[in-house]
Amino acid sequence: xxxxxxINELKDKLLEHLNILYxxxxxxxxxxxxxxxxxxxxxxxxxxxxxxxxxxxxxIAYGDHVKEANKKPLQSFKACLDELELKDCLSTVxxxxxxxxxxxxxxxxxxxxxxxxxxxxxxxxxxxxxHFDLMFDFPLNHIxxxxxxxxxxxxxxxxxxxxxxxxxxxxxLSLVTRPRSLPLLTRFETSEGPKHLWTTFxxxxxxxxxxxxxxxxxxVDILLFYLAKGARIIRLDAIAFLxxxxxxxxxxLPETHQVVKLMREITNEVSPHAILLTETNVPHEENVxxxxxxxxxxxxxxxxxxxxxxxxxxTGTTGDFKKWLAxxxxxxxxxxxxxxxxxxxxxxxxxxxGLISHDRFGHLLEAVRERGGRVSYKRNTDGxxxxxxxxxxxxxxxxxxxxxxxVARFVASQAMALALKGVPAIYFPALFAxxxxxxGAKLTGQNRSINRRRYSPTEIGELLSEKLTAKxxxxxxxxxxxxxxxxxxxxxxxxxxxxxxxxGVVAFERLDTTSGEKISVAxxxxxxxxxxxxxxxxxxxxSGAILEESVSLSPYQVVWIKF
Numbered sequence: 339x340x341x342x343x344x345i346n347e348l349k350d351k352l353l354e355h356l357n358i359l360y361x362x363x364x365x366x367x368x369x370x371x372x373x374x375x376x377x378x379x380x381x382x383x384x385x386x387x388x389x390x391x392x393x394x395x396x397x398i399a400y401g402d403h404v405k406e407a408n409k410k411p412l413q414s415f416k417a418c419l420d421e422l423e424l425k426d427c428l429s430t431v432x433x434x435x436x437x438x439x440x441x442x443x444x445x446x447x448x449x450x451x452x453x454x455x456x457x458x459x460x461x462x463x464x465x466x467x468x469h470f471d472l473m474f475d476f477p478l479n480h481i482x483x484x485x486x487x488x489x490x491x492x493x494x495x496x497x498x499x500x501x502x503x504x505x506x507x508x509x510x511l512s513l514v515t516r517p518r519s520l521p522l523l524t525r526f527e528t529s530e531g532p533k534h535l536w537t538t539f540x541x542x543x544x545x546x547x548x549x550x551x552x553x554x555x556x557x558v559d560i561l562l563f564y565l566a567k568g569a570r571i572i573r574l575d576a577i578a579f580l581x582x583x584x585x586x587x588x589x590x591l592p593e594t595h596q597v598v599k600l601m602r603e604i605t606n607e608v609s610p611h612a613i614l615l616t617e618t619n620v621p622h623e624e625n626v627x628x629x630x631x632x633x634x635x636x637x638x639x640x641x642x643x644x645x646x647x648x649x650x651x652x653t654g655t656t657g658d659f660k661k662w663l664a665x666x667x668x669x670x671x672x673x674x675x676x677x678x679x680x681x682x683x684x685x686x687x688x689x690x691x692g693l694i695s696h697d698r699f700g701h702l703l704e705a706v707r708e709r710g711g712r713v714s715y716k717r718n719t720d721g722x723x724x725x726x727x728x729x730x731x732x733x734x735x736x737x738x739x740x741x742x743x744x745v746a747r748f749v750a751s752q753a754m755a756l757a758l759k760g761v762p763a764i765y766f767p768a769l770f771a772x773x774x775x776x777x778g779a780k781l782t783g784q785n786r787s788i789n790r791r792r793y794s795p796t797e798i799g800e801l802l803s804e805k806l807t808a809k810x811x812x813x814x815x816x817x818x819x820x821x822x823x824x825x826x827x828x829x830x831x832x833x834x835x836x837x838x839x840x841x842g843v844v845a846f847e848r849l850d851t852t853s854g855e856k857i858s859v860a861x862x863x864x865x866x867x868x869x870x871x872x873x874x875x876x877x878x879x880x881s882g883a884i885l886e887e888s889v890s891l892s893p894y895q896v897v898w899i900k901f
Contacts, residue, residue: 348607349373355600359593360551368551372558376608379562389613389636389672390761392828394429395819396473396571398681399766400444401436401457406794412436412458416466418795422769425469427819430570432473432763434682436463439482441542443682443790444475445575446482450560464568473571473615474564478557479579480543488544494529500550503536503582515589516717517579517619517726538579548580548597561601565609572605574598574635577628578618587719590624598634613637615676619686622662622693632670640666640675640760641689645728647679647754648735649694649702651747651894654864656844658694663846664836666759674830675760679751680768684714684727684786685735706730709737710774712785729785731767733811734774743865745771745807746894749814750861753880753896756822757848757859759834764815767791770801771811821879821898826850827857843870843891856901862891876900 349369356365402411404418419431435444438454453459466472481487490498505511507523514522516538523534524541536545546553564572581593598616605612616628616635622642628635642662650659669675690699703713703725711730715723728735736751738744748771756762765772767789775791793801801808822828832850837858839845845860857879862868868891875886879898889897 344607345373348376348603351603352600355596355603356551358596359548359554364551368555371551371555372604375555375559375562376604379566379608389611390674390830392826392830392832393823394761394830395427395756395823396430396432396676396761396763397424397428397766397769398432398434398678398763400434400682400790400792401454401463403766403792404795404798405792406796410458410462411456412453412462412466414795416462416468418798419466419469421795422798424816427816427823428470428764429823430471430473431466432571432573433463433466433475435475435477440484441482441540443786445477446480446484446540446543447477448482448485450476450481451563460567467568471570472568473573474567474569475573475575476561476564477575478546478560479576480537480539480545483542483544492526492528497552501547501553503545503547504533505536505582505584507534509584511584512719513585513587514719515579515587516719517576519715519717519723536582539576545579545582547582548593549582554597554600558601558604561604562608565605565612570611571613571615571637573615573617574601575617577616578620578624589620590618590627595628595630595634598628599630602634602636615639619683619688621689621691622666625689626667626669629669629673632673636672637674637676637761640677640758641686642693643677643755643758644679644681644685644732645687645690645702646693647751648685648732649690649698650844650863651736651751652702652705653698654842656839656842656863658698659844659863660836660839662693663844666834668833675758676763677755677758677760678763678765679755680732680765680789681763682765682786682790684729684789685732686727687725703728706735709734710776710788711735712779712788714785727785729779729788731772731774731789732765733768733771738865740865741807743893745810745814747865749811749818750863750894750896752815753818753898754844754859754861756818757828757857757898758846759830759832759848761830762822764819767793769812769815770798770808771805818880825855825857825879825898825900826853827855827900837873839870840868842866843868845870845872847873858897858899858901860889860891860897860899862893862895865893867892872899874899874901 352369404414438448440446524537581591613636615637706728714727716726736747779788827848827850832848835847837845842864849856870889876899
């Protein structure tokens with residue numbers, strides 16, 4: 339296909355979405371500007387049908403998760419990855435926002451195209467990518483109040499007028515979904531007088547106005563910039579809140595889905611190996627809506643997994659988890675789940691909606707508090723508040739009175755994420771069985787800081803040499819990751835089927851239909867031995883033992899039986 343024909347076809351595809359967002363004449367102009375930006379980066383290449391395979395495992399980390407004197411944190415972080423010999427365990431490193439920022443641990447971005455000088459520079463970011471693919475955050479719903487864009491708006495610069503969502507404070511906005519217990523609108527003094535602007539997450543995070551096509555063009559330009567910088571996965575942060583229409587809940591609006599579809603079209607065309615991941619911490623059915631018809635996100639977070647798995651392992655009951663697992667749909671071609679337990683945020687509980695009873699939910703909150711965790715709340719449309727997030731490390735959340743069982747229970751949780759259909763992710767502190775950082779939470783006054791401890795290389799060395807829980811967890815997780823990466827049955831596109839198992843045991847089958855490779859996975863959710871009749875015998879890839887069809891599972895034991 340010649341170049342001009344490809345460009346015309348892309349233009350037609352973009353207009354399909356732009357005509358829904360804007361008047362036709364505005365859509366045409368916007369389409370031309372988008373094509374100019376695409377041409378500027380010169381990224382157009384032939385399509386590829388490979389997005390992921392069984393080798394894909396992501397590690398989530400801040401650029402300063404490893405800090406030492408007289409060295410940029412990104413350089414220390416890379417050295418740590420090399421020292422820990424993780425290049426045969428991971429495919430991708432998710433560097434959480436590494437831009438200059440003013441609040442929210444990087445998610446209030448001052449400049450999307452610069453590296454925070456306290457962390458390093460673009461050379462340091464790309465050095466991390468020497469042995470790994472890279473995943474970048476793209477907080478596109480809002481920008482920092484300290485950004486040049488916002489300062490220009492306040493000062494009346496014509497180019498930046500209508501870049502933000504001005505709203506009459508007398509409007510009834512009670513239907514708007516609120517992720518935090520903070521005011522939705524914030525008053526600012528501008529060159530034209532006081533204005534009330536939409537600030538979904540905080541007064542320092544000013545929502546961008548995507549109803550202005552110039553905003554869309556600039557944000558697509560940033561997407562292209564990240565692709566040009568080598569991002570394999572781009573995380574669309576807080577995407578669900580993107581489009582605002584008073585009188586609605588302003589969540590998952592059709593226009594938001596059109597923006598995701600447009601970005602997917604562009605990504606497919608200019609960087610076919612790249613992946614768009616939507617971050618929507620909401621109930622399962624709402625979350626998977628971002629797959630569209632296979633034409634929106636390549637991946638969505640499996641947000642129900644962390645709280646549901648935690649509740650099951652704490653109680654030793656598996657009925658709710660099995661019911662959910664059986665209902666998890668097969669995804670369209672070129673789409674899959676992003677499976678995780680721990681991350682830089684807390685454990686979202688909205689995705690538990692409809693999955694466990696009210697009483698069980700209450701017991702989960704109490705169990706987290708007993709283990710030193712905290713509960714964060716969101717504001718509801720009626721003015722009340724409800725739990726939104728559990729702030730605790732996943733290791734601390736799974737605390738058991740017996741230290742060996744504590745480690746076993748935690749490793750079982752990570753093994754589950756590694757085995758489920760999709761691409762798994764491990765949080766950097768979880769590698770070392772990271773415990774609650776009470777001092778960090780007190781220092782910042784932020785609940786989420788309890789799960790965001792930073793380390794020095796010396797501390798990591800001491801943890802892995804002197805602390806049994808950290809050493810055991812690290813070695814077992816590293817072994818599990820290596821095994822997963824060698825098995826085609828764990829390809830993200832391999833099928834998944836729930837298997838019969840007694841209460842207290844969760845079992846499922848992964849099958850790679852191309853090679854015929856098949857693995858049965860079973861996890862004991864209890865602290866007592868359990869019997870499980872496997873559909874076949876074979877080698878347990880975790881222990882190396884040869885197992886018969888009748889399997890005796892020790893407390894929190896995981897088996898991956900290869901047929």
